[in-house]
Amino acid sequence: MDVQRMLWWIARASWLLGYGLLALVWLGRGEWQWAALAGVFGLLAVIASYGRRAWLASLNFLVLVALSGIGTLWSTWSALGSVLCGLIAWDVELFARRLEYFYEVPNAVMWAHLRRLGAILLLSGSLGATALSLTVALSFWWMLAIAFGFLISFSLLLRRGL
């Protein structure tokens, strides 16, 4: 399988998985209208991926995030999963579109991108899972200290030229 076909396969599968997760949750709870809406948007996302309009990927991602936000009322885990899938689909589709203009794409380029995306998913997945599993009660002073720490680290990053 060449690089671009593989990327397109990943993107379409992720769109289906993202919208499918939400649809399954709503189907399980008997919310037929919401499930149908998720299914339709999922199909539209896949169909749009065959077209030439790159901006439709961003629109589909926004729709998925919005539906996931609504989906949090039923299942927060599924909503997080579908946002993660949407992020994969959006990023990989745009990357595949970017590579379309090139005659030869080295495998290393694709794998470097997928590795970076994998790291993001791992990080955000684990942070999300931690946030959903743990409940931490912090006092105002702890919050203030953490905010101050973030401010310091951010300014250090800026000084590094970022």
Place this chain on the structure above:
Amino acid sequence: MLGPRRWAFLGSAAFLLILVGEILRQGALLVLALPLVCYLAVGFYSALSSVTLKAQRSLSTARAMSDEPITVRVELENLGATLELIELTDSVPAILQLHQGSAQKIASLPAGEKISLEYVVSGMRGLARWKNLSVRVTDTLGLFLREMELPCEGELLVVPTFERLEEIVMRPRRTRIFSGQVKARLGGAGIEFFGVREYYPGDERRFLNWKATARRDRPIVNEFEQERVADVIILLDARARSDVITPQPLSPRRERGEGVRGKSLFEHSVRAALALAHYFTAQGNRVGLLIYGKYLDWTWPGFGRWQRERLLRAIVSAEKGDKAVFEDLENIPTRLLPAGSQLVFVGPLLESDVKTIVDLRLRYEVLCISPNPILFESAFLERTPEVELALRLEHLKRQALLAHLRRAGIRVVDWDVTKPLAAVISGELGRSAWRAALIRRGRV
């Protein structure tokens, strides 16, 4: 979506989720914003550092013939930090066509290493110039973008195939002082007999004409015609209105380019001008060029190989033009043309050109090499009776036009472009044709 737009899209989406989550007091919405925030954070961590690149272009040859494949290679060296993703886009000049490979490349480029972009092009005619190489550097996620144009120059001259002419006999009104191959209408050292005169001390005895000496009872010597170089100006007609462009090929034979080569009659004029420039400079003449069409492209007359190169470049780069001011030949800047020089007009002749060319004949020797537009176009027409009649009428009109020019003492070569130019010219402008013309006029 790359660079700031991607960053703005993700940042806005994350901000909206957090805002809505805060307003609705839904912590789950904050969790949904986490993947987006992580994406941006990782992107920030791997942001681009300084980009220092150096590009160099090499061509397999600096001069190529029509349709000859030329390999273009661009090498890019990274003098800065490692670049995760780099896109190279080379703009192929319009006169060239891409045959193999691609003028775009995407790759990652570690520090101190090089990548190369290679493709094969070919062209019909013209001067192709590359100036820059477009480079786009991004991080893997595409959050940071830097676009630049690296100087990376290159030049390729695509010369159409042209014939080597063998012989053109010409008699310009004036010649220059250097010896050459043009009859100077002056007696002196030479090969061809010119006349006889009285013997002067210092004349070689072998040139004594004994019969004339005996007849006149005083020493008479033979004199020969001096051969010198001449000023030759090639006038290339590049007016769009005088050009004939053929429609799409109709038959497989024509698709292969057999019979009539090329799609525009102007290309044949260009080939003829190249052949003439090559011939006249090789003969040692002082040759200049005026391309009349898009603008007045004037190449000052000169001698030798450098001049031949200048003429070649000018002719190869010639473009057609449809400027109203150059619609007729009457705006030819005659002040530029050396007095008494030999003018060689190359182009299909229009009726409105005749008067100007005849006027030029008053001050210069004029020679016309005219690719026949009627024969050229007729090869692409379906032969219906109406077309046949129209062609006959046009042919007669052209014959009358050429006869008018010939009556004015202008030598005209009516060139059927399906025939080799060298053969046509040696038949009509060679020594034998010259002699035949003299016999017809009763001068021999």
